[in-house]
Amino acid sequence: MFTSDGKIPAAEVDDRIRRLQVHLEELGVDGALILQKADLYYYAGTVQDAYLYIPREGAPLLMARKDRDRAAAESPITGVVAIKNPKQIPETIQKNGYAPPRRLGMELDVLPASLYLAYQRMFDGSTIQDVSHPIRLTRMVKSAYELQILREAGRRADEVYAGIGDLVREGIPEVELAGLVEARARKFGHQGTVRMRLWGSEMFYGHLMAGPAAAVPSFLASPTGGEGTSPAIGQSAGFRPISPGEPIIVDYPFAFHGYIADQTRIFALGKVSDEWLRAQAAMIEVQTMLRETARPGVLAGELYDMAVARADALGYGDHFMGAGPERIRFVGHGTGLELDEYPFIAQGQKVTLEAGMCIALEPKLIFPGRGVTGIENTHIVTADGLEPLTTFEENIVLV
Numbered sequence: 001m002f003t004s005d006g007k008i009p010a011a012e013v014d015d016r017i018r019r020l021q022v023h024l025e026e027l028g029v030d031g032a033l034i035l036q037k038a039d040l041y042y043y044a045g046t047v048q049d050a051y052l053y054i055p056r057e058g059a060p061l062l063m064a065r066k067d068r069d070r071a072a073a074e075s076p077i078t079g080v081v082a083i084k085n086p087k088q089i090p091e092t093i094q095k096n097g098y099a100p101p102r103r104l105g106m107e108l109d110v111l112p113a114s115l116y117l118a119y120q121r122m123f124d125g126s127t128i129q130d131v132s133h134p135i136r137l138t139r140m141v142k143s144a145y146e147l148q149i150l151r152e153a154g155r156r157a158d159e160v161y162a163g164i165g166d167l168v169r170e171g172i173p174e175v176e177l178a179g180l181v182e183a184r185a186r187k188f189g190h191q192g193t194v195r196m197r198l199w200g201s202e203m204f205y206g207h208l209m210a211g212p213a214a215a216v217p218s219f220l221a222s223p224t225g226g227e228g229t230s231p232a233i234g235q236s237a238g239f240r241p242i243s244p245g246e247p248i249i250v251d252y253p254f255a256f257h258g259y260i261a262d263q264t265r266i267f268a269l270g271k272v273s274d275e276w277l278r279a280q281a282a283m284i285e286v287q288t289m290l291r292e293t294a295r296p297g298v299l300a301g302e303l304y305d306m307a308v309a310r311a312d313a314l315g316y317g318d319h320f321m322g323a324g325p326e327r328i329r330f331v332g333h334g335t336g337l338e339l340d341e342y343p344f345i346a347q348g349q350k351v352t353l354e355a356g357m358c359i360a361l362e363p364k365l366i367f368p369g370r371g372v373t374g375i376e377n378t379h380i381v382t383a384d385g386l387e388p389l390t391t392f393e394e395n396i397v398l399v
Contacts, residue, residue: 002149006257008045010076012145016043016138017054023134024056024105031055031098032105032131033089033119038195038337039107039135041258046074051086053093061096063089090122105131110197136197140334140342141356146259147380150336150358153261154378154389156188157254161265161392165399170244170269174237175229178208181252191255195338206253207236211246214372215323221340223321223328223364224251224372244269247276247371247396251362253339260335262360263390264376267397276373279365280396282314283374286363287394290331290345294359295385300349307331307345307363319365332361335378357381358389 020043024032034040034052043060044052048071050064061079064071068082083092094100104123108116109132120128142150160181167180182205186192194203198221209216209226218225218235227238242248251264266280286307294303308331311320321328332345335358343351345359353359359381364374375394379386 002145002152002257007074008041008076009145012143013043013045013076015143017060019138020054020134021056023138024054024131027103027105027129027131027134029056029103029105029129029131030101031093032135034107034135035115036107036110038197038258039139042139042337044071044075044077046071048074051083051089052077053089053098055098055101058098061093061098063092086118087122101126103127103129105129107132107135109133110199136342139336141354142336142358142380143356146336147356147358149257149259150261150378150380151389153254153256153259154263154391156190156256157252157261157263157378157390158392159188160185160190160252160254161250161263161390164250164265164267165397168242168248168267168269168399171241173239173241174209174213174226175239177242177248178205178237181205181208181250185252185254188254189256191258194253194255194260197338197340201340204236207249207251209237209372210240210242210248211371212369213238213240214247214249215366215368215370217322217326221328222251223362223366223374224249242269245272247272247373249372249374251376253335258337260337260339261378261389262335262339262362262376263378263392264362264364264374265392265394265397266373266375267399269399271398272396276371277396279316279367279373280375282311282316283363283365284394285314286310286331287361287375287377290361290363291379291386291388294353294361294379294381296353296355296381296383298353300343300345300351300353301347303345304329304331304347304349311363311365316365319367321364321366323366323368327366331363332359334358335360353381355381355383359386 330346334341362376
């Protein structure tokens, strides 16, 4: 059971490290140096300014610069030492009984080039090898401990959405409504940070837009964009006032104790046209098909192909997951400590679903100049199919 302070049990961290060490053995990597925040929390239980060395065999070493005492208090790892500068890492590894790594694994999918070159100079006798893929594979299938937290994140997400209708009023700017929803999320324990791994990807709490503004595209790897408050952010809520009869999309992940449950719902003031109701029903139908099909052994890419075919058969092929050549080629993604984890329910993906994965399915329709509708829910893959974590009303909520 997860604890109120969010500290990860030692047995949980030990198991994660052992599973990564299996990959290091297969790759012939002598040790991995973990720097990135989400990975550091996953393997060490802290996000303090620290560097985690995981040898191919044996116990890990956590080298903390700021703050060593807090890192030691938060992490179940017993070997925690203080360093003043990253340049001390190679000698600190050797002083603590580890042989200099001939092949050193690092997270090259997220490590800036300048740091990569600096670590090459520090480990001048080592070959640096990318271990980001095995790290992400290790994180892809969640433990019972992680699934408990994800279920709680989903429950709290539903609590947030249950009160959104009371916040909507005619004329309220998108950004003001977003602030009210975000305050409600904080009330229910949202950590305030939504981590993403893809370089250049960033968001605040999520996306909240209405009517034509919701269909404005953005740089983000997402079917929705939004005008944003300025070109400096280029996504989500802007200053446009909300009007009756237009769909309001609320796509807000809920992040709790590090773990993310992703959810999208559509709200509207007064009535909406039957056209919007039919479009929403079509996306719920696509989601239902995916829920009934997704189970261990199914290829992620096949689920995407099925979703595209069903959307096309329902008459929405030209608007599914975007409009025009820039549409997004996925209909779902893994979620955990980051919003864009393995597996991706995307075109051509050969990953097969496994029990313990956590996936968000998000069939959506984009109508340029008019608006957006759709649905998103987070699920756990079980031996019997998908267990939904977010269950709030899926039809358009009229307020």
